[in-house]
Amino acid sequence: MTAFRDRLGAIRRQSDARRRVERLGLPRRLSLPELVERAESALGKPIAVRTADLPGDLSARLIQRADHALLETRPDLSERSRVACVLHELAHVFMDDRGCDHQAYTGLLTGRTAFTRSLDTPHEHEVELVADQLALRIGLLDPDGQQPGIFR
Amino acid sequence: MTLHVWGSLPVWFILLVLVARLWLVRTQSASVTWLMVCCAFVAVGLTINQSDVLTFLATVTHEPNVADLLGRCLMVCGLFALAQSVEAAASSANLLRPSRLIGCVAVLVALVVLFSLIDAPHPTSSFMAEYGDQWPTAVYSAVEMTYIAIVIARSALAVLRAFRTGDLGRTYWPFVIGAGAMVLLAVIAVALDAVHVLGADAAVQVLSAVYAPVFLTSMVLLAVGAAGGVLPDAAREFRDWRRTRRRFRVLEPELRRLETQSGNHGLYFTIVWQRRQWRSRLHRLSVELEDRAREAGQDVPAVAAPTTGRTRETT
DSSP states (O other): HHHEEEEEEEHHHHHHHHHHHHHHTOSSSSHHHHHHHHHHHHHTTTTTEEEEOOTTTTTTEHHHHSEEEEEOOOTTHHHHHHHHHHHHHHHHHHHTGGGGOOOOOOOOOHHHHHHHTTTOOHHHHHHHHHHHHHHHTTTTTTTOOOOOOTOO | OHHHHHHHHHHHHHHHHHHHHHHHHHHOOOOHHHHHHHHHHHHHHHOSSSSHHHHHHHHHHHTTTTTHHHHHHHHHHHHHHHHHHHHHTTTTOOTTTHHHHHHHHHHHHHHHHHHHHOOOSSSSSSSHHHHHHSSHHHHHHHHHHHHHHHHHHHHHHHHHHHHHOSSOOOHHHHHHHHHHHHHHHHHHHHHHHHHHHHHHHHHHHHHHHHHHHHHHHHHHHHHHHHHHHHHHHHHHHHHHHHHHHHHHHHHHHHHHHHHHHHOOOOSSTTTTGGGGGGGHHHHHHHHHHHHHHTTOOOOOOGHHHHHHOOSSSSO
């Protein structure tokens, strides 16, 4: 019975994430830079995406400053993982996540980092599911080199 | 078998391939879904026009030639789905264009109204030959064929535009030629309707003689052209799906091992994966393998490298 309830809960969380992304009104297909632009509009300030040496096993972080935000990923990530990290941080922005609104000097950040470390946080799980939905929108999961088209 | 049933065979073939593909890999684009709907409507719409079905439907509905009306309505719905299939392929697709919906409904209503004006007391699989000398029959046929011609021509133009931008390969040429043949067929059909009403029997015979080969040619070419896009993708998708299933079997134990060694757990084993989500599942598996390996202070396992690595840039 518990397993059944867990299963139903998991399905509901996935559906919630899908609906949440649908409500954003994004185009069916857009590039990562276009998605970043959307996030900038939602955040109300530019987002600089860059790689940087991050402490410990941090994979990514989003730092908000007064006039812009920094989205940093560690340099040794695979392309797939790097994009997944960027999407996770953008998901925080799209979810209007106040937990991301750090002061400029704050080094300990929520976001992707919290996901990789604090896996007991249900909210981070939700953010990760939203990031997976965003991955579908930017074609990260499409077959290599395969563009959608007529009868394809 | 009637001419239309012969013409339906290539469409049935494409439909069969699409159903098999969907059953196996459970994933397809909106364009292919609409193509599937198109094939289903067109195949049934063409197949319905044979004596057994005619008799059955006439008995059930007490309307001798309702099968002809039903067949034409299905063809119109099928062509509407074809237009939707082309639209769905656009990057900013709008599948709820009011003009398109109103156009389709208007044609369907016109067909029903015109059909009700035709005096056709006996069931026949040669409806136009038997009752084509009445003006409502001519308009009835002309409305359907004009709609078909407009939709198929617009679809062919969309394919030609995609040629120019380099989005589509040469395998689509049969579709464009088939669409041209279908437009020619519509012109022949409308001309045939006109000369039939006017009683020009010699012209009717000439046009009837060319109608069948043009019809069969256009159906075969349209089906081959659509298959040119669908079949290579279906084969690739099936190969990818099988390869990915094998990867799951190899990589899941690796993820369990790394979860134990890192002391962290991700979402992979909590998500209820449906079969159609195999690409999302592989993505999550790859990301979590890398996360757990980093947390455990290890390299990504060699068996996972082809999965975690990604060649195509997304930025």
